[in-house]
Amino acid sequence: MIAEVIVDVAAYPIDRPFDYKIPELFAGFVEPGMRVKVPFGPRKVVGYVIALKQESDVDISKLKPLDELIDFEPILSPELLELSEWLATDTLAYRIEALQVMLPAAMRAKYEKFIQVEDPDAITDTEFANMLRGRDRIPLKLADTKELLKQLKNYVDSGAVRVDTLVKQQTAVKKVRMIHIAESEELHLLLASVSKQAVKQRILLEWMIEHAGQSIEAGKLIAESGVSSTVLKTIIEKGAAQERKTEVYREPEAFELRDTAIPKQLTSHQQHAVDEVLDAFRSGSDTTFLLHGITGSGKTEVYLRTIDEVLSSGQEAIVLVPEISLTPQMTSRFKDRFGDQVAVMHSALSAGEKYDEWRKIHRKQVKVVVGARSAIFAPFEKLGIIILDEEHESTYKQEDSPRYHARDVAIWRAQFNHCPVILGSATPALESYARTSKEVYRLLELPTRAKDQALPNVTIVDMRAELKDGNRSMFSVPLAEAVRDRLDKGQQTVLFLNKRGFSSFVLCRDCGTTIQCPNCDISLTYHRASESLKCHYCGHEERVPHVCPECESEHIRFFGTGTQKAEEEITKLFPEARVLRMDVDTTRKKGSHARLLQKFSEGQADILLGTQMIAKGLDFPNITLVGVLAADTTLHLADFRAAEKTFQLLTQVSGRAGRHDLEGEVFVQTYTPEHYAIELAKAQVYEPFYHMEMTSRKQFGYPPFFYIVNIQFSHEDLMKVVGYADKAARFLAEGLSPESVIIGPTASAISRVNNRYRYQCLIKYKKEPKLTETLQALIRFYRTDWIKDGLLLSVDKSPVVIY
DNA sequence: AGCACGCCGACT
């Protein structure tokens, strides 16, 4: 038998299967979807078996045998193997990247080099001998001086030492030491034989007698018996207990939030949606539903009911949420409903925790996975439904290779598994909504709130007028009054600040200079905690200057992060208010996000102030006021989706207010109150916005009327990047049909990052049969030639942001 | 990619 293997080498000529002989020893054990270790040229690498066959096109004498099996059962199903092929082609990525993206990071191979001493007598250099310290195998990285490396080379040449690469798996199965205590009789015997002076040992034995026959975790035993681990060790050696390592799953920190009760009765709209989806499910149809439900309309309940049915017919469900750590309420609802049948996958988990959750799915110990983007690759084999909540969110698109969109993968898997997909949103992506009118997706509407609450009343505050009246603070008079009112009533307020535009920079008030990154075309960001200036693009960091580097004026101002500044203003305006600030700074630590929310839900604060991350999923009964401090900040971005994003954000944020018995109120502060995205967000009507925005997209030739491909070029040399971008543009123009439009090359919005100049080229097309072919050919030029000249090129089909 | 091979300049 012969195995077709994709090796762990991302390079153009390697991006294809290589054939290996299966040694007699492994005959019958090797299956597609397993990882293997194979010789590749002079080294060993990890590879993925993608197929088995009897014959190879390559001469049999040239075939090498597999070295080792890493897995004893496939870790990728036939479905996922097939998906990886489609994914690699569709996103123009390497096949190996497509395979690796499906597995938790902890399963990716690490390569470590070692110095292996073959002939210790030949080592004559004292420096080298010192480095070895008598060992015959040390990590290569210990040879860290030029001198040592030179000696190493000599020894390698003479054959005294060898450098070899070890393929390391970082798959850490967590094991705990379980102590199995002997029976009472045995312990009594031991106790009698232990010297009277061994006080601690006697204490431990007495403790053990009380717990005879039990199994207990070593750490726990030590804590409870009050003896040290050395005493435990001696006692184990004397035979009082047995030690065993047991595999365990890491238990991510659990958080509890007050949950909404299970509604007894669905609204008629909810019921209709559930019925339609379940009809599709039962008939094995791969229909994609767009569940358009206004905020508070109970989309989650629709998901829960459909999953319930899917599970009772023995099938499995994937639920994607934009970034799950952001919506603890969502996960707790799933856990409440489906208990330990649920695995949760989110970015706040450690690599080990993610690996454990993945294993639970792989071992079929769970039936539902709730997770962020990459959970779409959950290794289920009986998928019955796939749900993408907040389907319009840009986090569903992966920003590095393979640049896939979870929505596309979901639809692919649904077709493979003959199961439906639900895309849920209060503010669907324009592309998705447009597809319902073309009947590619099926539209399900939830036009009313589940508990019949009124939508919150939204007031637009014109900040220009406020400014004219001499109010220069971040708070308009009406918003400040409303906050005061809630404080008096003991109700809660959520204040939302769009960070962009308020970002923290350093400005000289005399010459107007902002301090720029030396490597990038961007202002440095002020970090108060470390009193430093940082570049978010290249990581450059410098001390905060005391005088302006341009004019040496001492009048330089540091603007703290937007939320810090807002917090200061709140404290000034409402000294008695208890404020919780939630932004990247206050949620960096693991679990802090959930803790903050917990605090707020328990009423330990009056005001929750935050960025993007509080826009979603918050559902607390006592929130009756939402304030958007600066609605325009997303509006003026150089992005064709700016209006759509603003509308989505305002709608989402407004939906946080008055979801329960108390009525909600929303204030939106803006300098452009007449913009349709703001006006229509006030009215909280999606359809009119959709039509307005579609008109504009049509006029300017943007999605969904045209598809877009963004090709990015970067190089240290400005002339070279321009040269290659031009060359590429001409090549595309030649290869693609005349109906397709090629824009550029133009300099990117941030024209230099990390000392590399950036250019880009956009392709707009409606129908382009030669697209993949032409892009493949372009990538081929790049990967075979241009890359050697220091160029970096990336192709992004359907980009979500164009920088 | 990463490694070996191989072919020419500047050092002990």
Added chain:
DNA sequence: GTCGGCGTGCTC
């Protein structure tokens, strides 16, 4: 003479 620079070519 040989050390070491990096161009070239291959990986089942």
